[in-house]
Amino acid sequence: MLESGYLTQGPQAAEFERLVSKHTGSRFGFATSSATTGIHLALHAAGVKPGDEVIIPDFSFPATANAVIQQGAVPVFVDIELSTFNLDPRLLREAFTTRTRAVMPVHAFGLPADMGPINAVAAEFGVPVIEDAACALGGSYRGREAGALGDAGVFSFHPRKIITTGEGGMITTSDESLAERISVLRSHGAVRGSHFMSFVDAGYNYRLSDVHAAIGVVQMGRLASIMSDRWRLADRYALELDGVEGVTAPTVPDGSVHAFQSYVVLLDDAIDRDAVIDGMRARDIETTLGTYSMHLQPYFRDRFGIADEMLPMATRAHRSALTLPLYPQLSDEEVSEVSATLADVIGSQK
Known part of the structure; x- marks a missing residue:
């Protein structure tokens, strides 16, 4: 792989994205430097702005809330069901306010949240659903894979997760406009022209290197x-x-x-x-x-x-x-x- 000359994002990252998005049944995949940066990127691309509110379960690794705060938004903590450790959808509606801009259920320990009622309530209020699917590659809900159960899903490839790239993450989505925003924001807010790049937004360097992605390609085969x-x-x-x-x-x-x-x-x-x-x-x-x-x-x-x-x-x-x-x-x-x-x-x- 080193002989290819690619060390930053390149063909291995593209192949890793293809494999993960194919597995989930999503149209697009975007490899990121971690799940935390992936969540932050997805929130930004979905239009969450400073002062907005994002509904999340209280029982989760703090990265879930940290990404919300890093976007300048406010996490709204909702209780869980003890039987699943997931967000209790019966409590979701009362958590909405006029400032709610997204719902982010967590698939606790790899078990998908009860996405049917979660998606239904979010649709009533017209806000996107972003899955924190960090632990859930390989999990599914009603015949659909985790990562394809909302507007976007975010996986982690930390060494403790289902597969690993050492460090890394992935956003999956089938929303073309959201995918376009993610693509621009992930790489410094740049759009490549015929001769040079135009910087159309204040983006991030949230890409995954080809070195890490090559590990992920092999892991997906297993x-x-x-x-x-x-x-x-x-x-x-x-x-x-x-x-x-x-x-x-x-x-x-x-x-x-x-x-x-x-x-x-x-x-x-x-x-x-x-x-x-x-x-x-x-x-x-x-x-x-x-x-x-x-x-x-x-x-x-x-x-x-x-x-x-x-x-x-x-x-x-x-x-x-x-x-x-x-x-x-x-x-x-x-x-x-x-x-x-x-x-x-x-x-x-x-």
Whole structure:
């Protein structure tokens, strides 16, 4: 690949974009330097301006809200369903104001949000839906792939995601006008002419290098095998954890396919999740929290001052969700060991 002479965005990036957009069923794909820059770029291209509001779930990695703030907009946090860890669509309508300019559901841990009602409410108010699909490559909803469920979707290729380019992201969309805006804004706001570029907007340098993209092209060739391994391991966990007191395994709604970027269980309130993490680590098994309830984090708490009772499900998930090891190289025997150790550590708290 180095012999091609391309190190910045080039033919490998174009091929990576083609493969991901084809997989999702989207007309266009735009490789970016990360999912965070992809979300920021998608928000800008969708017309979100300083002072506007963007509705997001409270339970997500803070990059979701950070990109909104970086655009000068205001994140409006909505509570989640504990059964899916996704934005609760029943609460969506009441979050709209005259300043709402976009809705950005997150496909938590690889499970697509309930996009039917989310899209319906957004359409009533005439605002675009941007999927934070960072974890959801390989997931689907009612027969359609994540990344093609709204006006645009954004994937992550961080090393902890389904496939990796080291660092990188991708925006997918079938909206031609949105695609044109993304194309210009991604590369310094430039439009290439016959002799030189014209700079028509104050854009960004959010491109993905051909070096990173080449890794992504190879990874896309392995996607089916990667997903098969993740689904097999998730099934094994469900079997091993069945009947373990105090542990609720992930549920997958009818019509959805979970990508299982992470395998996240919910512990009963009486269980000290952080003590479980310590106990598992003492036995050489690394676990961690699910993700973050953003209103509990210092920056968002100090800026927005949202009380826990306003977002009770996200608050509970922040304190009781536990991520167990899941990666394609994990063996069935190791899943059994993790599950048995978890049951033992929880039992020792009683």
